[in-house]
Amino acid sequence: MPPIPKRRKLSDITVGDTNELLYKLEEFRSSLDEGDENLPSGLFSKLQELRDKLEDHASFSKVDPMTLLSLKISSGPLFLINDKRQEVESLGLAETPGCLPIDTTRFLISLVRGHVASVTEAGSRILINMLLLRVVSVMCLGDTAVNIIPEFPLPRTIFNQDSGKCSFSGVVDFLVTKLPARYTEYLLGDPTTALANPSYIQGPTTSNIFEAKHDNVRAALPQAAIAASSYCQLQGLFVVRGVVTSGEQWIFFMYERHTDGTGLVRSSPQYTLGRNLEGLALVLGLLRDSIDNATSSDHTFFTTT
Known part of the structure; x- marks a missing residue:
């Protein structure tokens, strides 16, 4: 007798496993005759309940590089142009x-570094806030404003893959608008209401x-890419830029949605503020850009080459 596989909770199932289960579940359900009197009472409602739980489980936080491949989202690099470094x-x-x-920004960063534990995302976000507030204050000029929206929810978005359709939903740590x-x-x-109805905002x-990620910033890029892809679908966009950061480390990316349903995420190297904040000016300039x-x-x- 073959060994019994280790039982897993729904919270332990990967996105790939979830999507495969959803596909198999739908295949099984569609093969059943709802008029069959021999079927257990309430079977279809229980199958739907399981499906709903599985779909809820497919959140941005569970996305990994293999998920991007299954959704035909490719990855590529961004290289900083050396001659542009001083300008940025x-x-x-x-x-x-x-502004x-x-x-003052340097002083606030030193306060955060000296008095805030950064071993969790909550601690990292305090440092992130310092840099975002600096950029926001510089960019709010005349008739234009830049605003920070923490914990912005994105509704379930449908994606196509070889094994069928799958959906993702989740929360963006910060939306800077x-x-x-x-x-x-x-x-x-x-x-949420304002950005769901962009036609009522007159102007760009x-x-x-x-x-936000308190460590291993690069590992969070796939979930950021899926969030960006979802946002593009919801807003009817073909390009959106973003950042993955711990506050100390910063990766800049651009997501492109293609008309054939595929996508491309290009990302920069990881830039750090540095012990003496020698990288602060570069990070702030890239944020503004x-x-x-x-x-x-x-x-x-x-440049991409």
Whole structure:
């Protein structure tokens, strides 16, 4: 007799296993005759209940590189153009009236480093907040505002793969949205409703995906890519940019949705703030560039070859 496989909880099942189970479950259900009197009472409702639980389990946090491959989402690099490094650092250090000064930003970062435990994502997010607030303060000029939306929920989005359809849902750690300043109160009052109805915002509105991770930042890129892909589908976009970060380490990426249902995520190397914040200017400059060009596939500071 073959050994009995180790039993697993639903929370232990990978996205790939979940999607395979959903496909098999639907195949089994469709083969049954609902009018068959020999079937146990309530079987179809129980099968649907199991399906609902499995679909709920397919969250962004369970995505891995194999999931991207199964969804025909390929990956590629972004290379910083060496001749542009000084320009992007100058952009990161640039000051505007009323902004959070760079010296104050450095001081706040040192406070966080000295007094906040960063062994959890909650601790890392405090450091992330410092950099985002600096960038937001610099970019809020005239009739344009940049706003931070923590824990932004994305509804279930359907993807196609070889074994059938699968769905994902989850929460984006931060959505950074740039829009006409007069809509700031409307956006911050109910971000989900505001961004679900973009036609009621008169003027350009763009958002960036931010995924927080307290360690192993690169490992979070697949789930950030799926979140970006979902956001593109929901908003009717073909490009969205984003960031995966621990606060100390930063990876910048761009997701492209293709008309044939496939996708491409390109990501930068991992940049660090550095012990003496020698990398701060570069990170701040790349953040500004990413937010300013959230839905553009044209690169100013990166090249793909």
